[in-house]
Amino acid sequence: MRLSGEIPREQYDAFPGVRWSMLSHMRKSPAHYQHALTHQRKDTSALNTGSALHTLVFEPETYSERFTVYGASKSKGEGARKAWETFQEDAKTRGLTILDTDEAERAQGCAAAVRDKASAYIAPSKGRAEIPITWTDAETGLVCKSRLDWLTINRVLMELKSTRSTDERNFANQAWKLGYFHAQMFYSMGVAAATGCTIEEVPFLFVAVESEPPYDVALFEPCEESRQAAHEDVKRLMTLLAECQRTGRYPGRYEEPCILKAPAYVLMSEDEEWDIQTKEL
Secondary structure, eight states, X not given: OOOTTBOOHXXXXXXXXXXXXXXXXXXXXXXXXXXXXXXXXXXXXXXXXXXXXXXXXXXXXXXXXXXXXEOSOSSSSTTHHHHHHHHHHHHHHHTOEEEEHHHHHHHHHHHXXXXXXXXXXXXXXXXXXXXXXXXXXXXXXXXXXXXXXXXXXXXXXXXXXXXXXXXXHHHXXXXXXXXXXXXXXXXXXXXXXXXXOOGGGOOEEEEEEESSTTOOEEEEOOOHHXXXXXXXXXXXXXXXXXXXXXXXXXXXXXXXXXXXXXXXXXXXXXXXXXXXXXXXX
């Protein structure tokens, strides 16, 4: 199942296309986008654990080639600091990401829960993982790229997310704030271009797994209204980026002076404030 516009994985990073992880910074401002392009994101515990989780779920056979675990103390005990430095140097030479024991255990726990809950979708015979695709956006002419978490043989696009809570309302708020809905539509645009269908014909599922035991897993399908709202916002960001590239200008959030208001509770009338105080009594 090779897609139109698919490229070899080893060429993906060097391919000069717009990807969502960068475009998402346009939600703040073009200046934030331009800064992200030239400043590499630092590795964090959450990012490393998330990467390990994705590998364990989608490509478990490559886990030992990409990660190593350090369980000893990094600073306490005779020779601890030297041992840690030596371990880091060896891992860097071998191209391995270092996890501590807790990070590795949580990644393993999350992965086991996901494989159990989503086995009807995620399995070697069900689809493909980490597919690097490219396409040209018809409206803006921007060349784009994405690496898809998982695409089933029935063209169901799936995105794995770890979260503190799989509560529907909490996850929905998180998904909009962090741009999960937007990413979903950006990836769907790529799949639609690669398969010759419409965006509406690309089913999508979020696979949300809690990052702490019991590693509860939920499958969420974005509603049509949410997909449409995110799609309109993605198109707005793409249009803005195309304009910035045309003009060479990447402004911040506000180009003109703005009126600044104090928080709403400060600006309440005396009657409203009295009413709130009375209810509290």
